[in-house]
Amino acid sequence: MGSVDVAGIVNGRCVGGPPPIHTISYLLIDSRKLLWPARTLFFALKTKQNDGHRYIEELLRKGVRSFVVENVPDKLLSEYPDACFIKVENTLSALQALAAEHRSRFSYPVVALTGSNGKTVIKEWLYQSLCEKHHIVRNPKSYNSQIGVPLSVWLMTDRHEMGIFEAGISRPGEMHRLQKILQPDTGIFTNIGPAHDEGFASRREKIREKLELFTGCHSLIYCIDYQSVHDEIMDWHHDHPTVRLFSWGRDSRAGMQVVGQEREGNSTLVSLMVGGDRMMLSIPFHDDASVENALHSAAFMKHAGYDDAFIIRRIAVLQPVAMRLEMKEGVNNSTIVNDSYNSDLHSLAIALDFLGSQTPNKKKALILSDILQSGIPPEVLYTEVASLAGSGDVERFIGIGPEISSQADKFTMPATFFKDTEDFISNVDFSAFRDEAILLKGARVFGFERISNLLQQKDHQTILEIDLDGLTHNLNVFRSVLAPGVKVMGMVKAFSYGSGSVEVARTLQYHQVDCLAVAYADEGKTLRQGGVHVPIVVMNPEVRSFDTLFSYGLEPEIYGFRLLRRFMEAIDKLPDGKRQERFPVHIKLDTGMHRLGFMANQVADLASALKNHPYIRVASVFSHLAASEDTLQDPFTKKQVAMFSDLCQALEGALGYPFNRHICNSAAISRFPEAHFDMVRLGIGLYGVSGDPEVQALLWHVSSFRSVVSQVKQIAKGDTVGYNRAGVAGKDMTVAIVPVGYADGLNRRLSNGRGKLMVNGRKAPIVGNISMDMCAIDVTGINVKEGDEVIVFGGEMPVTEMARDLGTIPYEVFTSVSQRVKRVYYQG
Numbered sequence: 001m002g003s004v005d006v007a008g009i010v011n012g013r014c015v016g017g018p019p020p021i022h023t024i025s026y027l028l029i030d031s032r033k034l035l036w037p038a039r040t041l042f043f044a045l046k047t048k049q050n051d052g053h054r055y056i057e058e059l060l061r062k063g064v065r066s067f068v069v070e071n072v073p074d075k076l077l078s079e080y081p082d083a084c085f086i087k088v089e090n091t092l093s094a095l096q097a098l099a100a101e102h103r104s105r106f107s108y109p110v111v112a113l114t115g116s117n118g119k120t121v122i123k124e125w126l127y128q129s130l131c132e133k134h135h136i137v138r139n140p141k142s143y144n145s146q147i148g149v150p151l152s153v154w155l156m157t158d159r160h161e162m163g164i165f166e167a168g169i170s171r172p173g174e175m176h177r178l179q180k181i182l183q184p185d186t187g188i189f190t191n192i193g194p195a196h197d198e199g200f201a202s203r204r205e206k207i208r209e210k211l212e213l214f215t216g217c218h219s220l221i222y223c224i225d226y227q228s229v230h231d232e233i234m235d236w237h238h239d240h241p242t243v244r245l246f247s248w249g250r251d252s253r254a255g256m257q258v259v260g261q262e263r264e265g266n267s268t269l270v271s272l273m274v275g276g277d278r279m280m281l282s283i284p285f286h287d288d289a290s291v292e293n294a295l296h297s298a299a300f301m302k303h304a305g306y307d308d309a310f311i312i313r314r315i316a317v318l319q320p321v322a323m324r325l326e327m328k329e330g331v332n333n334s335t336i337v338n339d340s341y342n343s344d345l346h347s348l349a350i351a352l353d354f355l356g357s358q359t360p361n362k363k364k365a366l367i368l369s370d371i372l373q374s375g376i377p378p379e380v381l382y383t384e385v386a387s388l389a390g391s392g393d394v395e396r397f398i399g400i401g402p403e404i405s406s407q408a409d410k411f412t413m414p415a416t417f418f419k420d421t422e423d424f425i426s427n428v429d430f431s432a433f434r435d436e437a438i439l440l441k442g443a444r445v446f447g448f449e450r451i452s453n454l455l456q457q458k459d460h461q462t463i464l465e466i467d468l469d470g471l472t473h474n475l476n477v478f479r480s481v482l483a484p485g486v487k488v489m490g491m492v493k494a495f496s497y498g499s500g501s502v503e504v505a506r507t508l509q510y511h512q513v514d515c516l517a518v519a520y521a522d523e524g525k526t527l528r529q530g531g532v533h534v535p536i537v538v539m540n541p542e543v544r545s546f547d548t549l550f551s552y553g554l555e556p557e558i559y560g561f562r563l564l565r566r567f568m569e570a571i572d573k574l575p576d577g578k579r580q581e582r583f584p585v586h587i588k589l590d591t592g593m594h595r596l597g598f599m600a601n602q603v604a605d606l607a608s609a610l611k612n613h614p615y616i617r618v619a620s621v622f623s624h625l626a627a628s629e630d631t632l633q634d635p636f637t638k639k640q641v642a643m644f645s646d647l648c649q650a651l652e653g654a655l656g657y658p659f660n661r662h663i664c665n666s667a668a669i670s671r672f673p674e675a676h677f678d679m680v681r682l683g684i685g686l687y688g689v690s691g692d693p694e695v696q697a698l699l700w701h702v703s704s705f706r707s708v709v710s711q712v713k714q715i716a717k718g719d720t721v722g723y724n725r726a727g728v729a730g731k732d733m734t735v736a737i738v739p740v741g742y743a744d745g746l747n748r749r750l751s752n753g754r755g756k757l758m759v760n761g762r763k764a765p766i767v768g769n770i771s772m773d774m775c776a777i778d779v780t781g782i783n784v785k786e787g788d789e790v791i792v793f794g795g796e797m798p799v800t801e802m803a804r805d806l807g808t809i810p811y812e813v814f815t816s817v818s819q820r821v822k823r824v825y826y827q828g
Contacts, residue, residue: 006041009101010068010094012086016077019084020066027095027154028064029147031055032510033353035391037063043095044069045147048480050512052091068094092146099150100181106156110163111300112182112217114175114210115190118293119144119166122190124321125297126164129314134161135375140346144168149178155346159375167213171199175212186304187214188296189222192229198697207232217243221299223292225249248272248299256299261291270295279308282316294318319444324469325354327503327825330455332434335359338452339441344371345384351439352392354827357510358503359437360531366394367451369421369442370401382407389413396436400424400446421446430454462707462740464817465794466500468507468827470700474686475511477698478669486676487514487660491683492527493539494519494815500823502530508686509534514679521545524554535619537586546570555619559588559596564609571615582617589647591640591663593624603647607654620660620679621648628668629691637668641675648677670695689800689810704794705817707740709759709786712779720768721776726752727768733780736764738790741773745817746792747806751775755805758791759784 006024007014025039029052034040042064044052056073065083072085088094103110111126113119120142127136137160139152144166152165167178192207200206207229214220224230224247237245248256259278260271268283268291279302283294294315301311330336337358339351348368355364366389374381382404389397390413397415399405405417418424421442438455442448479488490508492501505516505527515535518524524536525548541549541556543566549556550570558564571583587606590597598606610616623644627633641663648661661677666685668675670692687703690696715735721727738757742748747755751770756763757777764777777790793799793813803810 004101006066006068006098007086010086010088010097012068012088012094015072015085015087016080017065017082017084019086024066027098027151028059029095029151031059032357033349034059034062034064035349035388038065040064041066041068043067043091045091045095046070049476095147096150096177096181099153100183103153103156103181103183106158106160106163108161108163109185110165110182111186111188112184112213113164113166113188113190114168114213115188116193116195118190118289118296119168121290121293121321122188122296123164123166125293125318126300128318129297129301129311130162131373135159135373136162136164138164139166140344140350142166142168146174146177150181153181157375161375169199169209170196172205172209175209179213179215182213183216184213185218186300187217187220188300189214189220189229189233190296191223191226191292203228204232208236211236214243215240219244219246219303221246221248221296221303223247223249223296224251224254246299246303248295256295256302258295272298274302277308279312281312284316284318324826325351327354327358327827328456329822330433330436330438331430334433334435334455335362335437336452336455337437337439338448339439344374345376345381345388348385348388348441351441352388352394355437355439356392358506358825360506361529362435362437363396364392364394365396365398365433365436365438366392367398367400367424367438367440367442367448368404369399369446369448370403372443372445378403378407379410382410386410386412398424400442421448421450425450425454461710462744463705463822463824465704465706466503466823466825467700467702467704468503468825470688470702471504471507471686472511473700474688474702475508475513475682477695478666478680478682478685481670481673482676482680483673485678487662487679489514489537489662489679489681490516490686491681492516492518493523500825502527502532503823503825504686505532506530513682517681521548521552521554524548525552528552528554535584537620541567543570550574555584555586557586557588557596559598561598561602561606561609564606568609568613568616571613581615583615584617584619587618587621587651589621589623589644591623591643591647592636593626593640595624597623600643600647603651604654607651611655618651618655618657618659620662621651622662622681625663625665625668628665628671637672641672645677667691684811684814687810687814701794701798703799703814703817705740705745705792705821706794707738707790707792709736709784709788709790710739710774711737712784712786713737722751722768723771724769727776729767731780733767733778734782734784735767735776736779736784736788736790737774737776739774740790740792741771741775743772743818744821745813746770746775747813747816749806750802755802756797758797759788761796763797 007019020041023039024041026036028034028040028042029045042059053071056067057076060080060083068086068088068091070091072087113123123138127138137156143152145168149167156163165182169175220243222229222233247254250258257273258270259273262269263286266286268286270281270283272279281298283291298311298315326338328336337355371381394413397411397413399417400421402419408417440448440452490513492505501523509532515537517537517539519540521538524538527536535555537555539557588597590599610618625637625640628637644663652658660679662679662681664675664680666683669680688699688701690699713735715729715733717729717732719729721735740746748770750766753765755766759779760782762782764779767776767778791797793802799810799813803813
C-alpha cells in the first residue's frame with residue numbers, strides 16, 4: 001500500500017526503531033506463515049488458545065522489524081535496535097482499525113454477504129460469474145471472522161474494480177466491527193439457520209445482529225421465503241429507509257419471483273418473473289442448497305443491471321466450489337496436494353504452507369497454470385509467484401499456459417513450461433514423479449483434474465476422509481478450557497485412532513502441541529522419519545526396542561522396576577558418544593486403574609533408584625483415571641486425583657527437581673479442571689468424540705468413512721442375499737451393493753439389519769451377512785443409482801451410532817478401519 005502512518009491509524013505509540021510508514025505490504029498474525037520479512041507487519045494477537053507475543057523473538061531472528069503489540073519486549077530492544085514496536089491497547093482492534101482505513105482508500109463497489117449458510121459458495125459463484133467483466137478481490141476461502149475479514153480487506157488494491165466479502169459472527173456486538181471495516185455498498189442476506197444459535201438470546205437477535213452489516217448500504221438482496229428474515233428486514237428498514245430492498249423467492253411479493261422449478265437430469269430449470277418479464281435459468285445442480293445459492297447470485301446480477309442473456313449464460317456454467325485442499329497418495333511414493341480451482345497469490349501461499357507442514361521430508365514440486373483475472377501485470381505477478389515458490393522450498397516448477405510460459409525467466413529453480421494441459425500430458429513421463437510432494441493449482445479452464453487423476457494411485461471407491469481443520473478445531477476447543485501454561489500431549493497411538501499417524505502428528509506439531517504419545521517404538525520411529533520433531537512418548541516400550549528409542553530420540557514410559565532396571569542397563573552399555581546427559585523418562589503411577597504403574601508403596605524405592613542413576617531425568621509423572629466420564633464414579637476419580645497429587649509431591653521432594661504432572665484424559669479435561677496439573681492428554685476428543693453432550697456439541701467430526709454404490713438390483717420376495725442365504729427378502733426390495741466389507745473395518749456383527757449405512761440422506765439397513773469386501777443394503781423407496789455416495793460413519797452418521805449398534809465404544813470403531821482403506825486428508 002502507499003504511505004501510511006500505521007501508529008496514528010491504530011492509536012499506538014512507537015517504541016524502538018523508525019515507524020513502518022513506507023515498507024508494509026503484508027499483515028501477519030501467524031509466525032509460521034512468514035514469507036517476506038522486510039515488508040511484513042506482525043500483529044501479536046492474544047486469544048484463548050495462544051499469545052502472539054511468544055513468537056516475536058523468533059520473527060526478529062527471521063528478519064521482521066515491524067510489530068503491533070500490547071506488551072513491548074523490552075529485553076529485545078537493545079538486541080534489535082532497528083525493530084519498531086507499535087504499542088496499542090488491543091492488537092485485534094488495531095488490526096481492524098488499519099483494515100478499515102485501508103478500505104476507505106477505494107471507491108469501487110463492495111458487496112458484503114452474511115447469513116447462516118451459503119456465504120462462501122455465493123461469493124465464489126459471483127466471482128466465477130463476474131470475473132470476466134471485473135477484476136475482483138474477495139476473501140480467501142472462508143476468511144469471514146473478526147480476524148479473517150480485516151486480513152481479506154487488506155488485499156484490496158487499485159488494480160481491483162470490485163470487492164466481494166463474506167462476514168460471519170458468533171455473538172452479539174461482532175457485526176458492528178465488521179461493518180466498519182467493510183463499509184459495503186450492496187448487501188446479500190443468504191438465510192438463517194441454527195449455526196451459532198448458542199451465542200444469541202434468540203433467533204431474532206441473531207438476525208438483527210447480522211443486519212448490522214448493511215448499515216449504510218445502497219441495496220440489500222435477500223430471499224423473501226425465509227419469513228423470519230423478511231419480517232426483521234421490514235422492521236429494520238424503518239430505521240434504514242434509504243436502503244433499496246430487492247427480494248427473490250416464490251412469494252408473489254418478490255422482486256424476482258420463482259414461478260416454476262423442475263429437475264432435468266443433474267440440472268434444475270427455474271422459471272423467473274422479474275417486472276413482468278420471464279427469464280429461464282438452467283442451474284447445473286439439483287440439490288436445494290445449490291439452487292438457492294445460484295438464485296441469490298442471479299438476484300444480485302439482475303439487481304445490479306446485468307442483462308438477462310449474460311445472467312443466463314453465467315448461471316448455466318457455474319462450477320462446484322473447491323472448499324478445501326486435499327492430500328492423497330500419488331504414484332511412486334509421491335504425495336499429491338490438490339488445490340485446483342483456487343488460483344491466486346494468496347491461496348498459493350496458503351497451499352505452499354500446507355505442503356511444507358505436511359510433507360517436510362519430501363522434495364517439493366509445483367504445477368501451476370496461468371493465474372487468470374488477477375489484474376496484476378504478468379511480469380509483476382509471476383515475479384511474486386517465483387518468490388513464493390522459492391520461499392516454499394519448491395525444487396521443481398512446472399508452468400502451464402501461455403502467460404506463465406512467457407515469464408519463464410522469473411523462475412530460478414529448475415522449471416519447465418507447457419502451452420496447455422494437453423501439451424503437458426502428452427510430453428511428460430509421469431513415472432518420473434517419484435518421492436515428491438506435488439502441489440496442483442490450476443485455473444478451472446485448464447482442467448487439472450486430468451493431471452490429478454494421472455498422478456494419483458489407482459482410485460479407491462472406499463475411503464476414509466480426515467478433516468485436518470476439524471482436528472485443529474477440536475484441539476482448540478479443549479485448549480480453551482486450560483489455564484495458561486498447561487501443556488497438551490496429543491495421543492496418536494493406534495495409527496492416530498485410525499486416522500493416519502504421520503499426517504495427524506504433523507498437523508498437531510504445526511499447531512504446537514507440546515508432545516505426542518504412541519503405543520510402540522516403531523510408531524515413534526515412523527513419526528520421526530515423517531518429519532515430526534516434538535517430544536514423543538512411547539507408552540508401551542519393549543526391551544528389544546531400546547535401540548530404536550535411543551536412535552530416534554524417543555522417550556519411554558516406565559511403569560515397573562524390571563523395565564526400569566533393563567532401561568538403566570541399556571543406557572550403561574551405550575558408548576560415551578551416544579549417551580545423553582540425562583535421558584527423559586515418563587513415570588507411570590497406579591492410583592486405582594490397576595493396569596500398569598508403580599503402586600504407592602513403591603514410590604520411595606522408585607525415587608531412590610531414579611536419584612542414584614546419573615543419566616536419567618524424570619520428564620513427567622502420570623496416572624490413568626479409571627472412570628473419568630462416569631458421574632457415578634466421581635468420588636473414586638477424585639480419590640485418584642488426590643492420591644496422584646500426594647505421590648507426585650513425595651516423588652518431587654525426593655528427587656529434588658520438578659517434572660510435568662498429568663492425569664486428565666479427554667473426558668477429564670472438561671469435567672475435572674482442578675486436575676489439569678501441568679499437562680493433559682488429549683486422545684479421542686481430538687477426533688470429535690466426547691461423552692459430555694455440552695462438549696460434543698462444540699466438537700467437529702474429523703473422520704468420514706465413505707464408499708459408493710457399485711450396483712443396484714431388484715430382489716423378489718423370498719429371495720436371499722449374501723453368504724449362507726442369511727438375508728431373506730420379506731418383500732420385493734431394491735438392494736444396493738457397496739464395496740466395503742469386514743476387511744475394510746465394517747464389523748460383521750452389523751450384518752442382517754443390525755447396522756445401517758446412509759445413502760442420499762436416508763439410512764439403509766444392511767441386508768444379509770457382510771462379506772470380506774462388500775455388503776448389501778436395502779434401499780427400497782430411496783432414489784439410488786450406481787455411483788451414489790454411501791456414508792459408513794461421519795457427518796449425519798456419527799461414529800457413536802455405529803458403536804452403539806455394536807455394543808462397543810467409538811475407539812474400537814475408529815481403530816478397526818483397515819489400513820487398506822485409502823486415507824484422504826483435507827483442509828478448509
